[in-house]
Amino acid sequence: GPPCLGLLPCSGFTPAACPLLEYTGANYEEKVYHFGDAPDFDKSQWLDVKFSLGLDFPNLPYLIDGDHKITQSSAILRYIARQYNLCEKVRTWPQGKLPPYQLMANVSFFLSQEVLKIEYLEQLPGQLKLFSLFLGKWTWFAGDKITYVDFLVCDVLDQNRKFDPCCLDDFANLKAFLDQFEGLSRIAAYLASDRCQPYPIFAKIACWGNK
Ligand SMILES: N[C@@H](CCC(=O)N[C@@H](CS)C(=O)NCC(=O)O)C(=O)O
Known part of the structure; x- marks a missing residue:
């Protein structure tokens, strides 16, 4: 059958x-896989199958494509990208988690500490500036051709835009980059389709981005 992507109903993961x-x-x-509501956040839908899917490192998200059973979101991305020639980087891109991801997660899960949100917003322009400078006048983040890196960056930028709608105002090239990405015909069709669920960024257990 076709590849199957297992996930929680939250886009941030x-x-x-x-x-x-x-x-x-x-x-x-x-x-x-749906988790239950507070206070228990019942995970049984997932836990009932977690260790029976043949995953080496059971986690969500996962991608099962025939004999290939992959976890870790970045590994999943690279697996798909390799099949479709979407990893031809001409510029070096740092591997691994992008800085804003972990920060976003911290803020989202501990937002009750309002100070974290303030700290996050204080450092955000500095982070975004690094992205803006790296992109410069290039069309895509890893060169002239679109790669999986662009999908990651768009995701990060979009999450931050949801957190602070004005955060890209000073970065025209990042805004143009997002517009260009969202204007790709298949992406535009996806965004307008019911396959693109308006999932919250984070799970119910989070304090922000959970609705
Ligand atoms: N580093 C992992 C993190 C995955 C992760 O944190 N998954 C969470 C949220 S989707 C989870 O609930 N996993 C299920 C589990 O740990 O059993 C990745 O990038 O895929």
Whole structure:
């Protein structure tokens, strides 16, 4: 059958895998695992199957494509990208988690400490400036051709835009980059479709981005 992407109904933990699959035109299925409501956040839907799917490192999200059973969102992205020639980087891109991801998660899960949000917003322009300078006048983040890196960056920028709608105002090239990405015909079609669920960024257990 087609590859199956297992995920929670929150976009913040499936960075870019859905848009990337959509962009490739691949046929794929989604298996969404729902957690219960507060105070228990019952995880049984997932825990009942977690260790029976044949995953080496059981986690969400996962991608099962025949004999290939992959976890870790960045590994999933690179797996898809390799199949569709979307990793031809001409510029060096730092591997691993982008700085804003972890920060966003911290803020979201501990927002009751309002001070964290203030600290986050204080350092955000500095972080975004690094992205803006790195992109410079290039069309895409890793060169002249679109790669999986662009899907990651779009995800990060979009999350931050949801957190602070004005945060890109000083970075015209980042705004133009997002517009260009969202204007790609397959991405635009996906964003307008009911396959693109308006999932919250984070799970119910988070304090921000959970609705
Ligand atoms: N580093 C992992 C993090 C995955 C992660 O934190 N998953 C969370 C939210 S989707 C989870 O609930 N996993 C299920 C589990 O740990 O059993 C990745 O990038 O995929």
